[in-house]
Amino acid sequence: MMNYELESNDMDQELKIELGKQGIFVTTIEDLYNWGRRSSVWPMQFGLACCAIEMIATTMARYDLARFGAEVFRPSPRQADLMIVSGTVTKKMAPQVVRLYNQMAEPRYVIAMGACAISGGPFKQGYNVLKGIDRYIPVDVHIPGCPPRPEALIQAFITLQEKIDGQHLTGPDRPRYLDANAQGEFPVPERGEHDLEPTSNQGVWPVQIQGLRD
Amino acid sequence: MKTVEEIKAAIEAAVPGAGVEFVRNPGPAAEHSLRLAPASAVAVATFLRDDAELAFDFLSNVSGVDWPDKEIAEKVKVTRMVSKTVDGAEQSVEETIDETRKRVEPGCLEAVYHLYSVAKKHGPLVIRMKTTNRSDQVELPSLTPVWRSADFQEREVFDLYGIIFSGHPDLRRLLMWEGFKDHPMRKDYVEPDDYEYEPTPHDHVLARAQEHKSRD
Numbered sequence: 436m437m438n439y440e441l442e443s444n445d446m447d448q449e450l451k452i453e454l455g456k457q458g459i460f461v462t463t464i465e466d467l468y469n470w471g472r473r474s475s476v477w478p479m480q481f482g483l484a485c486c487a488i489e490m491i492a493t494t495m496a497r498y499d500l501a502r503f504g505a506e507v508f509r510p511s512p513r514q515a516d517l518m519i520v521s522g523t524v525t526k527k528m529a530p531q532v533v534r535l536y537n538q539m540a541e542p543r544y545v546i547a548m549g550a551c552a553i554s555g556g557p558f559k560q561g562y563n564v565l566k567g568i569d570r571y572i573p574v575d576v577h578i579p580g581c582p583p584r585p586e587a588l589i590q591a592f593i594t595l596q597e598k599i600d601g602q603h604l605t606g607p608d609r610p611r612y613l614d615a616n617a618q619g620e621f622p623v624p625e626r627g628e629h630d631l632e633p634t635s636n637q638g639v640w641p642v643q644i645q646g647l648r649d
Numbered sequence: 650m651k652t653v654e655e656i657k658a659a660i661e662a663a664v665p666g667a668g669v670e671f672v673r674n675p676g677p678a679a680e681h682s683l684r685l686a687p688a689s690a691v692a693v694a695t696f697l698r699d700d701a702e703l704a705f706d707f708l709s710n711v712s713g714v715d716w717p718d719k720e721i722a723e724k725v726k727v728t729r730m731v732s733k734t735v736d737g738a739e740q741s742v743e744e745t746i747d748e749t750r751k752r753v754e755p756g757c758l759e760a761v762y763h764l765y766s767v768a769k770k771h772g773p774l775v776i777r778m779k780t781t782n783r784s785d786q787v788e789l790p791s792l793t794p795v796w797r798s799a800d801f802q803e804r805e806v807f808d809l810y811g812i813i814f815s816g817h818p819d820l821r822r823l824l825m826w827e828g829f830k831d832h833p834m835r836k837d838y839v840e841p842d843d844y845e846y847e848p849t850p851h852d853h854v855l856a857r858a859q860e861h862k863s864r865d
Contacts, residue, residue, distance in 0.1 A: 527826050560854060562833040562840050563825065628830040630841035 465604050472516075472542060473504070473599040476592075479515035479539070480508035483532075484522025486549035486582040493585040503592055512538040517595070519588075520574075523551035523558060524565040526631050533623045536572045541612030541619070544599075546576045546591050553577045570635035572621050573611075650771035653681040656703065663696050664689060672777070682761075682775035687789050690778055691816070694795040697764065697774070705764040705774060708792070711802035713810035714759040715783070717836045722751050756783045758812050762792065762799070780812060783835075791817035809834035 454461050482490060494500045494508065509515040512535045524532055536545065547568050550556030558564035568574065575598060576591040583591075602610050611617040618638055624631040651659065653671065660669050660683070668686030685693050697705045724747050731744045758780045765772030780787045791814035793799045803814045804823040811832035814820055822829065831838055844854070844861040 527824070560851075562831075562838070566843065626826040626828055628828060630843065634841070634843050 468604060469600050469602060473596040475504045476517045476544065476595070476599075477507045477509050477515055478505055478517040478519050479512055479535070480510045481535070482521045483524060483528065484549075484551065486521035486552070489582045489585055490519055490521045490548065490588060493588045498585040498589060500589065500592065503589070503596065505592060512536075513540060515539055516542065517544045517546065519546045519548055520552040520568045521548040522582075523556065524568050525563050526565050527563070527626070529565045529568070529571065529631060530623050530626065532568060533571045533621055537620050537623065542610060543612075544576075544595055545572055545574045546578065546588075546595060547574045548578050548588060548591070549583055550579060550581045553579065556581060565631070570640045571624060572636075573639045650766075650769070650774075651703070653683060653774070656697075656774065657683055659700070659703070660693050660696060663700070664692050667693050669693065680773075680775060682777055684777050684779060687778055687780075690790045691792065691795060694776070694792050697776075698795055702769075703774075704766045704768045705772070707765045707767045707772070708762060708796035708798045709765050709773065710761075710763040711799055711806055712761045712763075713806040713812060713834065714761060714777075715810055715835045716756045716759060717783070718756040719754040720751055721754055722749050724748070725750050757781065758783055758787055758810055760789055760803075760806055760812055760814075787811055788813045788815050790815055791820075793817050808832070811835065 451461050482488075492498060494506070500506065505517070512518075516539070518532075518536055518539065520532065536543070545568075547553045551558060551564065552568050553574075555561070555564050555566035559566055565571075569577075576594050578587050578591045580587050602608075604613060611619070621639070622633075622636060624633060624636075626632075657669050657671055660667050667689045670684040670686075672682045672684050674680050674682065697703055726745055727748045728743055728745050730741045732739055733742045733744075734740075735742065759777055761775060761777045763772075764774040764776065778789045780789060789812055791799065791803055793803060793814070794816060800818070801823060803817055804819070804821060806812050807814060807817075807820055808822040808824050809832055821827070825833070842861055842864075844858045849855060
């Protein structure tokens with residue numbers, strides 16, 4: 436059990452390289468586990484607006500998201516690891532997006548793709564568009580752009596992989612799905628008479644980003 | 650194509666008591682339109698579609714227009730008897746003065762239809778219908794039985810403006826959800842107050858964001 440808590444930094448990197456040269460592969464459970472997870476992140480197959488077209492382009496031969504282990508877009512949330520919120524989330528659609536996220540099995544990740552998904556974009560002052568999906572579900576990577584180019588989505592995907600690589604299996608900063616007390620199900624907003632109720636999930640909103648908010 | 654005046658005459662000849670009103674467009678486009686009386690609108694629309702010469706077989710677009718109550722101030726010359734001291738003696742003198750009178754023109758909702766003829770290759774003809782007011786008498790006859798393509802567009806107008814199209818086969822909200830109470834495209838629509846700080850060049854958005862923050 437002690438070995439499980441070894442972190443990659445605890446190992447002598449030079450020794451590891453030296454052993455590798457001799458044909459001996461040494462690693463930690465954590466490294467192996469994160470490598471496995473980050474190399475087979477399967478996105479969910481759904482698109483909301485024009486960003487979805489760029490997402491589709493990303494998966495095709497020219498950009499080829501399959502190089503990063505994300506070639507299989509699953510049509511069911513039960514089989515998907517990554518939700519790419521690609522496009523405008525209308526208030527009418529938002530409850531379904533949250534419900535789909537709830538139906539995904541842990542570990543699960545969210546990329547908010549494009550200006551609309553991260554903030555409402557050009558429709559921010561409108562009456563019918565949600566001002567960012569991060570009001571209801573935790574978002575791992577935000578991509579600005581209208582729509583972002585496939586390179587931007589690949590960059591976001593690599594960022595997500597780096598984030599997965601840096602996760603610890605134990606300790607206070609372990610990911611949500613390894614924390615029995617962490618929130619697993621996110622409340623689905625109701626469609627009210629004038630707006631969604633509640634207008635945000637206080638557990639995830641406002642997003643706490645160090646250095647950006649006072 | 651016949652001019653709008655000629656079409657109006659043709660309608661009046663074919664549909665007795667049609668009550669069609671010619672609405673002049675003063676702009677350079679000069680796209681004049683016809684305002685139909687709701688009671689005879691379906692009969693007139695059927696005539697426009699079925700008449701061999703007009704043959705408006707294609708309804709391109711249905712729009713809603715919201716005309717809020719308008720306060721109109723106009724200057725009126727009023728003649729009054731005013732007592733004045735003239736030549737040391739008090740006399741009643743007629744005097745004309747300008748008086749500003751305000752009257753409120755009641756608002757209404759309007760549905761505007763753009764018609765084309767694919768068979769005759771002409772158009773557009775703009776026809777419109779007005780409701781009595783904006784609150785309780787907002788019914789207009791649906792033209793979906795005449796042009797099938799009015800179906801979704803009348804639902805959208807119902808959703809966003811609140812015009813009730815009687816005779817519509819399936820009048821439900823189209824864009825907003827069931828249970829939503831407002832009609833967002835009306836001028837007096839109050840948006841939900843969920844503004845927040847954002848970098849924006851629009852001062853009114855910043856003002857609303859600050860107002861929202863001061864309320865918390």
